[in-house]
Amino acid sequence: MRFSRFLAPTLKEDPKEAEVLSHRLLVRAGFFRQHMSGVFVFLPLGWRVLQKVARIIREEMDRIGAQEVLMPSLTAGEVWKATGRWEAFGADMFRLKDRKGRDLALAPTHEELMTLLARNHFRSYRDLPQILYQIQTKFRDEPRPRGGVLRSREFAMKDSYSFDATWEGLDESYALHDRAYRRIFDRAGLKYVVVSASSGLMGGSQSEEFMVPSEAGEDRLVLCDACGYAANVEVAEGKREDHSVPSPFQKMEKVSTPDVRSVEEVAGFLNVTPELIIKGLVVRTPTRMVMALVRGDRDLAESKLQRALGEEVRMATPEEVLDAFGAPIGFVGPVDAPPEVEIIADLSVRQVERGVVGGNEEDTHIVGVTPGVDFPVSRYLDLALVKEGDRCVRCGEPLRFRSAIEVGHIFKLGTKYSEALGAFFTDAEGKEHPIIMGSYGIGLARVMAAAVELYADEKGIRWPLSIAPFEAVLLDLDPGKYGEITRKLYTSLQEKGVEAIWDDRNISAGVKFKDADLIGYPFRLVVGERGMREGKVEIQHRFDGTSRKVPVEEAAISLAEWVDHERRHFAPG
RNA sequence: CGGGGCGUAGCGCAGCCUGGUUAGCGCGCCUGGUUCGGGACCAGGAGGUCGGCGGUUCGAAUCCGCCCGCCCCGACCA
Structure with missing residues (x-):
C-alpha cells in the first residue's frame, strides 16, 4: 500500500471531543472518526486493527471447537418479550417498528436468538455440547457513551454461547473459554487481570471479567498484591477493620x-x-x-x-x-x-x-x-462495597484499587434462557431438560483502545505487532531520488510476507517521521540520503527505539527476520 | 435524568461581556518557486447558512427565548 493513496487523515491537534488518551490518539492518527455520540466511522487503519483482533479471536475460538455464525441485528420484538427483556432493557434498547407497525429491536446482545437456534436444532443429548459464536455489531442506547470507542452505542463484539447437557459440561465449556480468552489477549499483546465478577441472578453461577488496568477504564478492581486475589468492586470481599464508635445518645x-x-x-x-x-x-x-x-x-x-x-x-x-x-x-x-x-x-x-x-x-x-x-x-x-483500608479476605494484606477496561467477560448462564424460550433436549432416558448455557463476550474496539492506553508514549501509539495496522512502514525520504530503490524494497518485503506500507508522499521528512510515530507501526525502515551515502538504510523498532543500519541489499531480509522474531512473542500457544 | 462546559472555514481556536464597515488567526487545501533525515520557507489563492428557529433593534456571531448537537462529572449500566 502506498501511503499517498491511503486514507489516513492524521491531525496535528487533539480533536476537541476526545478526552481520554486512546481516543485522542486514535482520532489524531486517523484510525476512526466520530459520526455522532457513541457511533464511529472506522477508517482503513482502524478497520485493519479490528480485523486483526477478529482474526486472532476466530483462530482461538475455532481452536476450542466453536462454530462461527452470523445473527441478524434487526430482531423481532417478541423474542425479547418472551424473556422479559423487552422491559428489562428499557431505554437501553434501540427499538423501531416496521411498516406494518410490528415491534422490532436492534439487538443489544444475542442470548435470545442463539437460544432459539438451539431450540430448533439441538434436540438430543447427542447434539450436545455445542459452542456457537459470532462477531457482530451490537446496539445499546447507552445513557452516556464515553471514552471514544470504550463505551459506544454501536460496537463490534465477539459473543459466544455454549450449550451443554450437564452442569459439568458447562464447567468444561466455561474452562475452554477461559483458556481461549487468555490466549486471545496474550496474542493481542494485552496486560490483563482476570477478576471475579457479578454473575447477576443465575444462582451459583460463575463469572469472570478480563480487565486491562488503565485510568481510562470505567470499572474498579480490587487487587491483592500478596496473594493475587482480584475482583470487581461490585462483588469484592474484604476483611473489615470496622470498630464501633461510642454514642452520645442515652435513650431512643x-x-x-x-x-x-x-x-x-x-x-x-x-x-x-x-x-x-x-x-x-x-x-x-x-x-x-x-x-x-x-x-x-x-x-x-x-x-x-x-x-x-x-x-x-x-x-x-x-x-x-x-x-x-x-x-x-x-x-x-x-x-x-x-x-x-x-x-x-x-x-x-x-x-x-x-x-x-x-x-x-x-x-x-x-x-x-x-x-x-x-x-x-x-x-x-456482607452487603457493602469494599473500601480503602479493608484487607484481603484470603491473606489479610492490604487491598489495592485500580481502574480497568473490561475487554472480555465469561459467565455461566444456566437455564434461564433455555427455559424461557423452551430450548429442551432429550436425555438418554427420553426425558426433557433445559439446555444449560454459558455466554462469553469480547469487545473488539476495547481491545484496540486498551492496547493504545497500555503502550502509547509521548510520540504516539505503539502497537503490539499482532494487532498493528501494518507491521512496518517504509519511509521514502526522497521519492525523486530513491523511489525506485524503495519500491523494490517494498516489493521484496511483500514477497517475504511482511505487511508494510510505503510512505511515498512528496513532503518533508519531518512529517513522515511524526506520522509514523503517531500511527505506531512496530517497525520503520528509512531510505534517505544520510544512509544511502553509504548504501545503507535504517531499521528501527518503535517500541524500544532500537535500530540498525543495514546495506540496502540486505534490508528486506533483515527486516523480515526481525519481524519474524517479534511475531513469536505473540504466537499462539 | 441532575450539574457544568462548548457549538464561528476540513481541523484547532479568537471575536461575543460593552451590537455598527469586506468576521479574524494557526494548521490543512490549491498555484508557482526555493527546500529536502524530525510537523520547512517565500509569494499568491480558494474556502463561512457564525448549530437551528423565533424575538429585540435602524442594525445581531454579539442581547433575549425556545430547540438541536457535542464533551465532562454524577446517576444508570447481564
Missing part, C-alpha cells in the same frame, strides 16, 4: 432534622461520625420490597444484595418509598417499618449501638437506636 428519641437527608448532612447536623448512622436503602425485587441497612461509612453493593435475595434488584423509586413508608427517601428507617418489608443488614450495622436511623416521617430521625433491640434485623450479611 425522635429528633427534628429539617431537610437533613444524606449521611453527611445527618452527621454534620447531629455532630456525630458516619459510623453511628444506619442508612436504610429501599430496593424492589419483582416480588417484594426489602430494606437494606448499611452503616453510614459504607456503600451498598447491589450485586451482593441481589445474590443474597436471589432475585433481580433495583432501587425503589421515591414514589414507591413514599407509598410504603409514608416518608420520603432520606428519612426512612427500620424502626416501625412496614411489616411486609424484610429488613436485612450489612455486617457493619451490627457494630452500631445507640445510633441514628431515619424516622419514617419527613424531617425526622431517631437517635439512640440499637439494631436487634429497637428494630428487628432478619439477617446480617
